[in-house]
Amino acid sequence: MDTQWLDDVLALLEEGNLSRAAARRNITQPAFSRRIRSFEDWLGVPVLNRKTNRVEIGEALISNESEIRAILSQLREMRTKIVHHDPKANTVRIAAQHAQVFSRFPDMALKARKKLPGIKFRLHPANLSDCVSMFLRKDASMLLCYESELAEPLEFGANVLRGSWGRDYLIPVVGGSMRFAVKDGGDIPADSPSVVYPDNSYFGQVLRKKERLFGTAGFSTNPICETAFSTGIREMLLKGLGVAWLPFSMVHNELQSGDVISLANRLGKEPMDVAIYADRNNPTALSLFDIWGSAPK
Structure with missing residues (x-):
């Protein structure tokens, strides 16, 4: 279908007359009439009632004017979006x-x-x-x-x-006053408090399958908080509330400054x-x- 047919039809509906609609579209009336017939051929039904002395616009066309306007507007909007997509x-x-x-x-x-x-x-x-x-x-x-x-x-x-x-790594870390509980060899008491992940969280699933100490409640002697919100875990870690497993990228600056100590040499790490x-x-x-x-x- 040629979209100019829709403009022709709208001009016809607004002018109510083939001659005026043709003039508005800057073409001759015979040419305009041929385009309307092409639109009818595409539809498969006539939109004009052609009588001996006059031509009337069909009721079906008049009743669908708003739909024709909406379709033409959507087509123009789509064209603009495609042409000017950035x-x-x-x-x-x-x-x-x-x-x-x-x-x-x-x-x-x-x-x-x-x-x-x-x-x-x-x-x-x-x-x-x-x-x-x-x-x-x-x-x-x-x-x-x-x-x-x-x-x-x-x-x-x-x-x-x-x-x-x-690639990143889940690593066990401590911060705050808990740093002083870490022994020279990197060990920490097994009953140390921990901030753990729920078993059904993604990190919890990973740590539970490897039975990582302090990772989930089932592998922690003293879990004081359970949450899947790793950013919150980081804040609790920095306050010294417990051992926690976090992505290395979340704590690498604190590891460099010494505000956080890694226990990965003893407890391992998980690649992600x-x-x-x-x-x-x-x-x-x-x-x-x-x-x-x-x-x-």
């Missing part, structure tokens, strides 16, 4: 685990804005299950999360790309991939994926 000026919605927002996203945003200066971000921090739901509902066009081979892999369809921002998922059908998400993600896996 991923540099778009806002992208990203579902991200709380830990990722704190530890990884600032560097990612800086890198993105060097290549796409006008890009804007709408972050939706949440636990992993909520982030995945948001991504599947298309409330977000990108997903930023940790992945471990010990936890269930995320399964998406062919319309989703996966990339990686690198920093995964990036992007909706193939979203141009802005694809632009960011090219900047952030490695080859899809």
